[in-house]
Amino acid sequence: xLEFRYDTQLLIEGNxxxxxxxxxxxxxxxxxxxxxxxxxDELIKIHFHTNEPWKLLEYCSTLGEIYxxxxxxxxxxxxxxxx
Numbered sequence: 476x477l478e479f480r481y482d483t484q485l486l487i488e489g490n491x492x493x494x495x496x497x498x499x500x501x502x503x504x505x506x507x508x509x510x511x512x513x514x515x516d517e518l519i520k521i522h523f524h525t526n527e528p529w530k531l532l533e534y535c536s537t538l539g540e541i542y543x544x545x546x547x548x549x550x551x552x553x554x555x556x557x558x
Contacts, residue, residue, distance in 0.1 A: 477524075477549055477553070478508070480548060481546050481548060482509075482522075482549050484544070488518055488541075489538055489540065492516050494513060497519060498510065504534070506525060507523050507526070507531075509524045
């Protein structure tokens, strides 16, 4: 069994986005691993493994418009099922 079940990915479009601040906030406030926060002040890509993807999505929605949201169940995938 995986410690963090959901592979969560999304894009944030906004103004004045700071990947370092977003990265630090996620690390300080959410349980998970494999965090990737990349982009510039108008577009950020997030990749994060967590058990509570809805909390990450809620936070990201406060930063700008979120889209291209993908939440995959890695436990199901490891059993050969659709994630």
